[in-house]
Amino acid sequence: MNSPLWRDDAPTYPTSPLPTDRRVDLAVVGAGFTGLIAALLAAREGLSVAVLEARTVGAGASGATTAKATVLQGTRLSTLAQTHSRELAADYLQANQAGLNWLRDFCREQGVSTQAATAVTFAATDSGIENVEAEHQTAQALGLPTVLHDSLPAPFPVHAAVELPGQLQLNPTHLLAALVRAVNLAGGTVTEHVRVTGVRADTDRVRLTTSLGPLTARQAVLATATPITDKRATTMELVPQRSYLCAFDPDPAVEIPEGMWISAESPTISLRTYTDGDRTRLLVGGQGHRTGDFRPTAEHVDTLTEWTMRHFPGARRTHAWSAQDYHPVGMVPHVETLHWGGGRVLFAGGYSKWGLAAAPAAALQLADLLQGRPPQLTFGSPSVSGTLKTTLSRQASAPVSEIRNLARTLTGSGGHRGDAPDDSTAEDNGAAVFREGIHPVGEAFVDGRTCRVSLVCPHMGGTLAWNGAEESWDCPLHGSRFTAGGRLLEGPAVKDLKRH
Structure with missing residues (x-):
């Protein structure tokens, strides 16, 4: 990437x-x-x-960031109302509306270019229709002027959609x-x-x-x-998640829907355009997962690219990157x-x-x-x-493989980390992982050199996983991330990894 x-x-x-x-x-x-x-x-x-x-x-x-500023945030308002209360959803909405108003005023005062945009939450399948309708009903009850549609014109399936005009997008x-x-x-x-x-x-x-x-x-x-x-x-109480974003040069013959779109289903698909001069880019994001997931991270970019090529034929990918955010348990x-x-x-x-x-x-x-x-x-x-x-719901809906992998990380046992004998190696999405005694060690070949580091996160001792797409070691516990050579990138840790 x-x-x-x-x-x-x-x-x-x-x-x-x-x-x-x-x-x-x-x-x-x-x-x-x-x-x-x-x-x-x-x-x-x-x-x-x-x-x-x-x-x-x-x-x-x-x-x-995707740089979409909106108070219509997927199906968040209805989920808050159902999980907690309508009063909490109202507080959440009021705070975000105040934040959006502050942002709009600041950009106007400072001459930061922004574009007014309509936010759209859509159902990509029949299973998402009920959630879209619930978001519209909650938004209406909280005073938002949303509009519910059975469908909207788009080059991808839209089984229902709720839209809110007057939102904002910009270059961060x-x-x-x-x-x-x-x-x-x-x-x-x-x-x-x-x-x-x-x-x-x-x-x-x-x-x-x-x-x-x-x-x-x-x-x-x-x-x-x-x-x-x-x-x-x-x-x-904060769960680290990575998500992905790709920028494309679209085929001029293929129409791009206006607005800022996000699907009601998970994993989400998020879209917007960005115009710089006479050039308009299509931004497609989503594929969020917990940081340190053991699956090859490059697959997420491939999935977004394949989706875009299917619905916007002729599009050419120019950029692909990821970002990390935290999801509060509450x-x-x-x-x-x-x-x-x-x-x-x-x-x-x-x-x-x-x-x-x-x-x-x-x-x-x-x-x-x-x-x-x-x-x-x-x-x-x-x-x-x-x-x-909310916690129990997330645990119940988590794939068995994700639960198993998290258990391996927490205990340091199972899979190729815990089962590998001393000094043996195994491939982990492009990097070698092994143990020296009881200590997990990782080895990656990056920029013409071999880097060997401890896989124990210096924050709270989590076992790191290799992120092949970004050539980093990531902690699934609290999201600390390190370069292949062990230098700290982000997260709650404040020290680099030990070199071996």
Whole structure:
């Protein structure tokens, strides 16, 4: 796979060195949408703010998103209403609507190009019709002006569809650049290539250990998709998932439906167009799966490509990439003060791939919490019974192979990892995996050299799986990912893998 389409003409980000005085009011870890918007709101309220990014601005999901901002999110509203309550679904909708409104206003003020688009949730098969109808009914009850259709003209099967006009799509790198500029203008700083490896809260401050030296802050926000360094409840309640996106040059003779489409069935198919000058691309995404799935990851890109070629003949694939997001067990994003942070460390994340509207909403909540104000909006508080129902439902519907593979990872036994004798090897989707004593070791041949690393995740000891499409070692427990040579890419881990 190659890099996201958005990086072909990505603007430059005006970043800064780490603050020389090494003391600020607020340290924000992570320069994606959540971190940058939270930093901007705090800086505009007069706080001194430093944003620290381990890689580059938007290196995570923010720079690899489909970039669809909508409050019609597949069948999410009806699922929330059925699993928890209509009141929680209303809170969730209100928060996302506030986030979408903030995003629209910011883009207008900063001159970020956006396109108004209709969002469509469609049933690709008869089995999805009931879910589409339920989403329409819930949306109507919550005040959304959705329209229900028996079908819509499209080159793929549409057995029913619900649509919502007036939503938004954009190029995420343009938004990221505008946010960095706005943070700088408000007096904050954004520093790339500085990894935070430790967060410790004292009675009156938060001490951060970084790859460029220490930083002290009055408060800290972990805007890192899942909270780095955390090994408690919040991390356990966020499930890492990877999904895939392909960009195509379509055949001009084949009509492309307007709008932002997503199927009601799983695995989902997601579509939108992106026009740059006189060139229009077709974006097709989906095929989500838990990070560290043992199946060959390249198969997911192949599936999306085959689907596109079947329904849009003559299309030529130009890009293929993936992104990682986290799904909360309770189904609503986490915006919270972490228990171990002495009341000074906050976290926001878990958007289930709908972060373009949810991230601004989360940042608005963070702004209130940082100032000691009751949040003006929340995503709602999931019930214990609803969370348990969701967890049991996911477990019941999970393929037997997925459950078996997760059990192998947790126990370190079974399959070619646990059953291989000392010093023996087995192929794992293009990489060799074996044991040295009781320690799992991985070996991959990348860029003309052989890399051998420990397969024990330094976060909480999960056994890593090889991701052949992206040439990385991925942890199925909490989503930490590493290069073939063991360098940390993303996730809650803060250390590289041990080399062998």
